[in-house]
Every structure is written in C-alpha cells, then in structure tokens.
C-alpha cells in the first residue's frame with residue numbers, strides 16, 4: 001500500500017517537473033549548439049523584463065525569437081556584470097538588449 005502512495009505521488013509531480021526539464025533542455029541544447037563556432041559573438045534580443053536580482057547580478061527576460069541563434073521565444077535568465085545596466089533593466093519594461101556567451105552563461109552587455 002505504501003508503494004502505491006509513492007507511485008501516485010511521483011505521477012502527480014511528474015508532469016510539472018518534466019515540463020521544467022524539457023524547457024531547460026530545449027533552452028540549453030539549442031543555445032550551446034550555436035555557441036561553439038563563435039563564442040564571443042554578440043547577439044541581440046528584444047524582450048520584456050520579468051524580474052531582476054541586483055544582488056546576484058541576474059535578470060529574467062521573456063525574449064522574442066532570436067533568429068541569429070535559432071532560439072524560439074522563451075523566458076530565461078541572463079547574467080548582468082555591469083550593474084549600471086540595472087538602471088534600464090526594470091521589471092515590466094520592454095528592452096532591446098545585447099548579450100554574449102561567457103563560460104556557459106549568457107551575459108547582458110548593453111540595454112537600449
């Protein structure tokens with residue numbers, strides 16, 4: 001009987017965790033493929049700022065498709081090293097931003 005409860009619990013949790021795993025897998029596998037040939041290339045995206053974490057130097061952006069990287073529209077985190085960019089990275093705002101891949105993460109370099 002205990003086993004049945006565990007299985008039911010696992011089934012209940014599975015759809016949610018699977019959705020997250022697929023989203024991450026889609027994001028990262030698609031992104032990594034494009035980055036191998038030219039790691040320092042600057043890409044440009046347009047999106048809405050979902051949230052900012054100034055202390056961690058992170059911003060979450062729901063960006064539109066980025067054709068140059070073959071990315072679909074998605075919500076994802078970017079690193080922000082230049083803290084002055086947080087003047088323009090404001091939650092709810094639509095921004096045009098430039099970013100580069102650095103050490104397996106994507107770093108925002110400029111915001112318009």
Ligand SMILES: [Cu+2]
Pocket residue numbers: 027063071074075076
């Ligand atoms: Cu993305």
